[in-house]
Amino acid sequence: MRKKNGPCADDKKGMRKPGRSGRALTAAGLPADSDCRMPVVTITGGRYLKAEHHMGVLLLTENCVRLYSRMGIIRIEGRRLAASDMDGDVILLEGEVRSVSFEK
Amino acid sequence: MKLWKFCAGYVNIRIMGKYPERLVNRCISEGISLTNCERTAKGLIADIPIRDFRSLRRLKRGCECRVRILSKRGLPMAGKAIRHNAVFAAGFAICLAAALFLSTRLWFITVDSNSVPPAEVEKTLADIGVSRGVPRRDIATSAVTSVLNADRRILNAKVVLAGVRLKVTVSDALAPMEGERNEAPADLVAERDCVISYVSVLRGHAEVKPGQAVRAGDILIRGDLSQIKEGYAVRAEGLVYGRLLYRVSAHASAYKRERVRSGRSARLTIPQVFGFELKTDAPFAEYELVSVTKEGFTCSIIPVWAAEYEAYELKEASVRDTAEGTEERARLAAQEKLKKLVPEGAKIVSVKTECITERDGSVTAVITVTTVEKIGTHRGI
Numbered sequence: 433m434r435k436k437n438g439p440c441a442d443d444k445k446g447m448r449k450p451g452r453s454g455r456a457l458t459a460a461g462l463p464a465d466s467d468c469r470m471p472v473v474t475i476t477g478g479r480y481l482k483a484e485h486h487m488g489v490l491l492l493t494e495n496c497v498r499l500y501s502r503m504g505i506i507r508i509e510g511r512r513l514a515a516s517d518m519d520g521d522v523i524l525l526e527g528e529v530r531s532v533s534f535e536k
Numbered sequence: 537m538k539l540w541k542f543c544a545g546y547v548n549i550r551i552m553g554k555y556p557e558r559l560v561n562r563c564i565s566e567g568i569s570l571t572n573c574e575r576t577a578k579g580l581i582a583d584i585p586i587r588d589f590r591s592l593r594r595l596k597r598g599c600e601c602r603v604r605i606l607s608k609r610g611l612p613m614a615g616k617a618i619r620h621n622a623v624f625a626a627g628f629a630i631c632l633a634a635a636l637f638l639s640t641r642l643w644f645i646t647v648d649s650n651s652v653p654p655a656e657v658e659k660t661l662a663d664i665g666v667s668r669g670v671p672r673r674d675i676a677t678s679a680v681t682s683v684l685n686a687d688r689r690i691l692n693a694k695v696v697l698a699g700v701r702l703k704v705t706v707s708d709a710l711a712p713m714e715g716e717r718n719e720a721p722a723d724l725v726a727e728r729d730c731v732i733s734y735v736s737v738l739r740g741h742a743e744v745k746p747g748q749a750v751r752a753g754d755i756l757i758r759g760d761l762s763q764i765k766e767g768y769a770v771r772a773e774g775l776v777y778g779r780l781l782y783r784v785s786a787h788a789s790a791y792k793r794e795r796v797r798s799g800r801s802a803r804l805t806i807p808q809v810f811g812f813e814l815k816t817d818a819p820f821a822e823y824e825l826v827s828v829t830k831e832g833f834t835c836s837i838i839p840v841w842a843a844e845y846e847a848y849e850l851k852e853a854s855v856r857d858t859a860e861g862t863e864e865r866a867r868l869a870a871q872e873k874l875k876k877l878v879p880e881g882a883k884i885v886s887v888k889t890e891c892i893t894e895r896d897g898s899v900t901a902v903i904t905v906t907t908v909e910k911i912g913t914h915r916g917i
Contacts, residue, residue, distance in 0.1 A: 488561040493575045515573035515582075518564055 471501035473508075473532055481508060481525040481532070489515075489523070497525060498535070505535040541571065545586040545610030548572075552579035553601030562595045563588075586612060642670050642702055649706035652689050657704055660684065672697065680704075721769035722914040724757040726750045730778030733908055740772030750778070753915075760917050769917055778911035779885070782877055783904045786869035788862050790897030791854040795822065800849040803828075808841040820849040856897070863891045866901035874903055882909040 457463075472484040483499055483506060490498040490505065492515060497508040513527035551559055556579060563570055563584070568591065573582040584592065592603055618625045645661065645668065647654035661667065664683055666675055677695045684693035684704070694705040724740065729751050732744045740757040744750055759772035802819040808830075825845040833840045857865070867889060878884070886906040893899050 488564070489557045492557055492560065492573060492580065514575075515570070517569070517571050518560065518573055519569040520564065520567065 469502050471499075471503055471506060473506065475529055475532065478529050479526065481529050483508075483523050483525070485521050486523060487521070489518075494527070499523065503534065507531075507533050507535050509533075541583070541585070541610070543611045545608070545612035546571070546583045547586060547589050547608050548581065548583050548606040549589075549592075550576075550579045550581050550604045550606055551601050552604065553599065555599060556580040556601055559592075559596055559599045559601045559603075562599070563592070566591065566595060581606065586610065639700060640672055642666070642672055642675060642697075642700055643668055644701040645704070646701060647704045647706070649704075652687070652706055657684070657706065660687070661702075661704070666702065672700070675702065718914075719771055721759050721917045722771045723755045723759045723917060724772040724774060724776065724912040725915045726752055726754045726756055726776075726778065727911050727913045728752050728778070728780060730780045730911055732756075732776065733779045734775065734777040736775040738773040738775075739770050740774065742774070744776070750911075756912050771914070774912070775910065776912040777908050780882070780907050780909060780911075781904065782874065782907065783902065784870050784873040784877060785900055785902045786866050786873055787900045788866035788869060788898060790856055790862055790899075792857045792861070792865065793852055794855045795850040796853045796855065797824065798849045798851045802847045804845045804847045806843050806845060808843055810839060813843070819847045822850040823847040824850055859893065859897070859899075862897065862899045863893075863901065866891060866899040867903075870901040870903045874905060878905060878907060879909060882907040 469485060471486055472482075474482045474484075476482070483501075486499040486501045486506065488500040490500050492513075494513050495509065495511060497510075497513055497515075499506045499508070508525065508529060508531070510525075510530045511528040513525055513529075515523055516526045517524040553559075560570060560573065560580070560582070566588075568584065568588040571583045573580065575581075586608075596603055618628075645658055645666075647657045649657055658667075660683065661680065664680065666680055675697055677697050680695045681693055684690055684695065684706070690706050692707050694707065696703045696705075730749075732746050732748045732750060734746060735742050735744060735756070737757055740759045741761060743755045743758050750756065756776045757772035757774045759770050761768045761770060800820070804816065804819060804825070806816050807814045825847055827843065828846055829844045831842050831844075833842075870889075884905055884907050888904040890902045890904075891899050892902070
């Protein structure tokens with residue numbers, strides 16, 4: 433039986449493989465961001481970071497931000513990080529972004 | 537975005553507790569937009585819209601969080617503050633109304649005129665109802681322009697209404713009339729040798745074109761129009777500007793006359809009362825004082841001092857000047873000459889200064905100036 437999506441489940445499993453819809457998109461030759469559930473992280477000049485399609489904030493400190501997403505936990509590290517806007521499934525971070533990684 | 541946030545009003549809150557992120561996630565899932573979310577040592581600080589603030593009470597249940605308001609900001613809050621200060625609001629409203637009312641009137645009239653006195657122009661404007669305090673909508677600049685242009689002394693008037701200021705520019709006004717206007721047929725001829733730069737004919741026939749070189753006495757605008765009609769002649773009128781070249785030179789020797797100490801000196805004691813020096817006999821015709829001592833009489837109530845000076849005799853002597861100083865003197869002398877040569881109304885378009893240093897150190901400064909000036913003068917036919 434397949435487990436429900438949740439932060440704990442992702443922590444154990446790490447980064448997930450693309451699902452059925454993802455594979456279908458790849459087979460159809462469409463770009464990955466056509467799947468509106470896939471997380472999209474956009475960094476502008478190392479100062480602004482926009483994370484779309486996240487599923488919740490796990491941690492919000494000035495040095496680290498952890499976001500839960502369909503692909504696993506996105507870990508954003510930096511300095512003086514602050515969420516300038518949080519609306520729906522979009523979070524806009526401001527500060528010195530040093531790294532973005534998926535937690536395994 | 538920030539402006540919209542300010543207009544809608546927002547509350548700056550601090551979320552304290554074990555899991556503030558839980559409350560943040562609940563807010564997001566409820567569609568509440570959080571802005572400026574920042575973690576501090578005391579908790580998580582964020583801005584929340586006023587309309588969503590009340591729902592926080594319900595959302596925070598089970599999150600083990602406490603929410604504290606840090607500040608309330610935005611237009612609704614400012615409105616509330618103004619409502620509590622009725623005098624300020626009334627004063628603000630009165631000022632705004634006064635500013636709006638005053639901006640509908642004319643308050644400044646600026647007249648830029650060379651020949652016609654500005655007071656006369658303002659009087660003419662007042663006669664047609666254009667004065668300070670009149671509504672701006674009642675001023676028709678085209679009508680004012682035509683009234684001013686009707687004055688025979690004015691060649692072209694420009695009237696611009698900019699805000700509460702009316703700017704009148706009377707350009708190229710003709711010379712004021714002296715008694716009766718001389719209407720005798722005449723040609724407009726060149727006063728000096730020059731190159732024509734601008735020709736504008738009011739009456740007569742232009743004989744020259746811009747760029748053409750003319751000699752003094754050459755006809756610029758012909759008043760004799762017999763080729764159009766036999767025996768028909770007018771007094772030629774118009775504006776003719778010419779480009780003229782002035783070249784002046786001045787020589788400055790390497791030595792300059794300067795007052796120097798002759799070597800003779802004398803000790804001088806000058807009494808001072810209340811800080812004013814009393815007159816004493818001059819030891820030399822020309823001298824320079826150098827203070828030596830100053831002693832006060834302590835026993836006196838009146839402040840009396842005795843100032844001792846060394847007086848050095850001065851005499852005129854030739855002193856060798858520096859190269860820069862000599863150049864400067866030569867240049868100044870040439871400029872003085874030029875001032876006398878160039879007429880007052882001439883517009884200087886280019887200046888070229890050249891300094892030639894001779895073997896003996898003397899300098900010759902040559903200044904070449906190009907001017908544009910009116911060169912027409914009447915000559916009877």
